[in-house]
Amino acid sequence: MNTPRPAPPRVAAAERGATRIVDRVVAKIAAQAAREALAGQGAAPPHATVTVHHDIARVRVVLELAYPADLAAQCAAVRRQVAQRVEEYAAMTVPEVDIDIERLRPERARPAAGRDRRLR
Template sequence: MGASVPAPAPAAARRGRLRVADRVYRRIAGQAAREALAEAWAGRSAQGAPPRVSVARPGSTVTVRVAVDLPFPADLAGLARGVRDRVAERVVGLTGTRVSQVVVVVETLVPRAAR
């Protein structure tokens, strides 16, 4: 009796595809934006609204739009860049989908609360 030989894996085109729902992209991006801004909001009594996220999937990539409130005064460009980078990194890392663009829209600047 000979040893059984496993069948070869089917070609990639025959294995199927994974389709990630838009709500999954939105949840991942929202959590990543909150994580990116957590340190900036730490210790403030006035907090901004949670990030609002929308996604579009042109072809095999995803475009993410994140609307955020930012603390003021702060390095607004640095915070927006941090959100953009974190969102792109997390979406690619968790879904394997290429991110074509992350648009960060600053909706509101939230000043420090009066003491």
């Protein structure tokens, strides 16, 4: 005859162990966030490196950006998105996001606004 075993006692979450997210995973989150911030620009995919100490992530993102364009605005958008995503997905504080612009890519030639470019 099989008698049911008693259920093991519940262990508090703090006593069960810890979850550690390695630097490489946080770097993938950061690179994806940078890609989201630059959506539609057709640039090479961003690359990120991260150093994690406790719950603080130091992030460096390497980008290719379109030029001429407002580089400062593009970098600010990437910084905001990376910090937000890393904090949201990995529950880490991101005090700064360093950006290295590796290459400036010329934007496709566009006709000037209001001008007729057709030959007559």
